Every structure is written in C-alpha cells, then in structure tokens.
Amino acid sequence: MKGKVAGIILFVSLLLLGGCGPREENILNVGMELAYPPFEMTDTEGNPTGISVDMAHELGKFLGRPVKIWNISFDGLIPSLKTGKIDIVISSMTITEERSQSVTFSKPYSKAYLALLVSQDSSVEKVEDLNRKGRIIAVKKGTTGHLYAREHFPLARINVFDKESSCVLEVVQKKADCFIYDQMTILTNWQKNRDTTRAILKPFQKDFEYWGMGMRKDDVELHRKVNEFLESFKESGGFDRLAEKYLKEEKDTFEELGIPFFFSP
C-alpha cells in the first residue's frame, strides 16, 4: 500500500516536473481567454471550443505544428506572449494603433459591428444622441465598445465594467443610458430583457474595428506565415464554414432583420 502511494506521488511529481521543464520545440502555444462565446468558450466537458479554437487548429495544420490552447485571463495574455510562454494570442482582440506599439497584429480576420442596448426610459434614439453631457454609457473593459466610446463620446460619462452582465444590469436598472457591445451580445441580452431595454442593432460605425491575432514584435517569421494562412483560409471558404458551424442561428436572425452581420472578414 505504502509503495503504491509513493508510486503515485512519484508519478504525479514527474508529471508536474514535465510540466515545468522545457516545452517541446515545435508546439504552437495559443493563448486565449475562454470567456467570449461563440468565439472562445468551453464545451460541457470543459474542453476549449469555438471559432477561435477551430482557427487555431487550422493554423496549426497550415504550419505543420501541433497546437496547444492555453486558457489565460486577459491580464495574463500579453505578459505570457511577451515572455514567450505562448506564441500567439487569438482572442477576439481589436487592432489599434496604440496596442500595435506593444504587440504585432496579423491582418484582420473579422470586423466588429457595434450595437446599443438602450434603457427603456432613456431618450436615446440613435447613436448621435450619445455624445452629450449627462449621458452615461456602460462598456466592458478592453472591448471594441469601450475603445469606440472613449474615442467618439468624449462628453458622455463612460462607466467601465469587468463583466458583460454588470453592463446589462446597469442598463436594466436605468443606471446607464446604454451599453455598447457587438450586435450578437446586444441581441441576446435584449431578448432576455425586453421589458426594460431596447436594442439598436443597425450598424453605425464609419470606420470598422478589426480583429487580429497578436504576436511578439520580434517574431517576424510567424507573423508572415500567419498572414499567409489567413489569406488561404479566406480563399478556401474557411470563415464561411466556421460561421455556418457556430453562428447559424444568429446569422439567420440578422438576415430576417435585414441587418448586416458582423462575422465577415
């Protein structure tokens, strides 16, 4: 019995040691925060799944490297990338000039259409009503909506939250005039709160925000290959397949409403 226990302890410590030791050279370590369905999420058994995960595996196939997905929270993603613990971040990151100073982005693979979830009592009818003194806008930290609000509504008060659910609650409880996020999130949250909110789903951006994969600035080789991959993936209809697999319902809803849909590179 004692020998058995000792054996298990030895085995586990070896496993742990293996985890700490030098990684296999060839593995493509992909970092993402699995908290943004249907792009980055987990299935019922806890395995990573979603559009970004499938894209990571396709990228691995293209590069001829096995893929390992690391679920890392947003605050840890960039340090992990910069210190070489992961090679690439595929986590629905919006490309900005400012962020490009710190990491290199691939070519855009998707663009985000923003939408508004408006509090029932608020006088906001269109996006032009937002840039006024006294308006309160709820945003999720670090999202496209956050960046857009900061740039376009300097007169309004912008309240920044960690979670999407807090933003929705703020609108429902009339603490905020509206919540800015992508169309899909706004649509689902409006469907859950029809009595207290309105949704403005029609795209209003003049310049779209694009999503890219993030890499280290000095990793020129990978950067070139990733761009090649995106090119060929687009040509072979890969994005359409992914949209069909993960976004079918949403796509149909938006087609019914006659509004352009957002997953279109």
Added chain:
Amino acid sequence: MRESDREAPSPCPSTLLNAFLVALFILLIFIFSFSRLEYDFHWAGVWAYRAKFIRGLGMTLVLSFFSLIVSFLLGSLFALGQKSRFLPFYFFSRFYVEIIRGTPLLVQILVFFYVIADAFRVQNRYVTGVVILSLFAGAYISEIIRAGIDSIGETQLETARSLGLTLFQQYRFIIFPQVFKRILPPLAGQLVSLIKDSSLLSIISVSEFTLNAQEVNAYTYSTLESYLPLAVGYLLITYPISNLSKRLERTFSYET
C-alpha cells in the same frame, strides 16, 4: 517611563548596515529576475496616461480616507455591541460580524450596490462604495477591538471594581489605555488591507487606482508597465500607515 525615551530616535550604525544589506539583497534578486526576463518593455505608451494614474490614485486616497474613518467608528460601535448586555444590540453585532466575515467582499459589493442601494434609490456609486468598504472592514475591526478588550485580565477589572470605579471609568482608565497599544498592529494591518480591498470597487465602475491601471492595460496592451506603477502607488499610501502605527505603539507603551 515611556519606551520612546529609552530608544534613541536616531538608528544606530548596525541597524542601518543591516537595513542596507537587506535592501541590497532584495534589490539584487529583482535586478537578476528582470535581467533574465525576456519582456520587451514599452513605457512610452503607459507614460502618456500618467494623468489617469494620478487621478486614480487620488480617488483611491479619498475612498480610503473616508472608509478608514467610518470603518473605525463602525468597528468600535459593534465591538461595544459584542460586549453589550442589551441583547438585541449584542445579537445584531454578532450577526453583523459573522455575515460580513463569512461572505466574499465581491458578493457584498454586487448585492449592496445592485440590490440594497438600488431599493433605497441611492445611485451614487462612490458613496455606496465607501459604505460597503466601511461595513466590510468594520466587522474585522470590531473583532480586533473586542479581542483587545477581552485580553485585559479579569483580576484587573475585579481590582477596579473593588476600588469603586464605574464601568465608564474602567473603560477609560484601565481598559482603553492598554487595549489601544495591543490592537495597534492588527488594526494597522486591517487598515492596509482596506486600502488594497478598495480595488474591488472597480467591479461597480468606481474609477479608482486599479481600474485606471486596468484600463491603461486594455488601451496599450502593456501589462507589466501598467501594473508596476500600481504596486508603487499602493505602497506609497500604505507605508505611512504602518509607520504611523509603529510610532503610536512606541508612544503608548507603558512599563508593566
């Protein structure tokens, strides 16, 4: 005689030398670690947001200042409550301490802001923030004070009673002077915790120091560059408290 008279205020050479050696040792570890770090620091992007950091630090200072005062008052009140013979007050105090200490601050903030404050039509998230923080820290402070009072030996109180001191006089002349010194170290620790816990108010979008640093990180993707100033900033606020507590400890120490 007071201890502060015995201990010379200027530190002797050996103290200085040892402090220097410790500082040098820690500095070397940091220099070594950072030299091994393959991290491409990019300070310019974060430097552009220095005003944002300063505003956040200011907000944390203001929140902490009011929370420190209110939590100390609440803590004292409920410490007396736990010693009270008036049963409703006693039970309420026990209940308060157990509920607050047994539940996560995160949940308290969410419930207090979105449920309780909303029902009472309190919309100001900064006022709500100070109230939540004070309630939270107050429970711990209450326990610290109660423990301090309990630590006074029964014989002292018996002696005081036999000398005919009233309850007020017992507290004023026997209990408090001793309790104050004993509770200073845990109290200072609790106040330092309170200041750091104020960062959790970011979940209800109170624009304090941590939230501002997180926002800068989101804008620039320069994580370490955004968070290292955060550590320095909190240290700047908390160190004076630890320091003040040590001074007070010296001032209030009596020979027994």
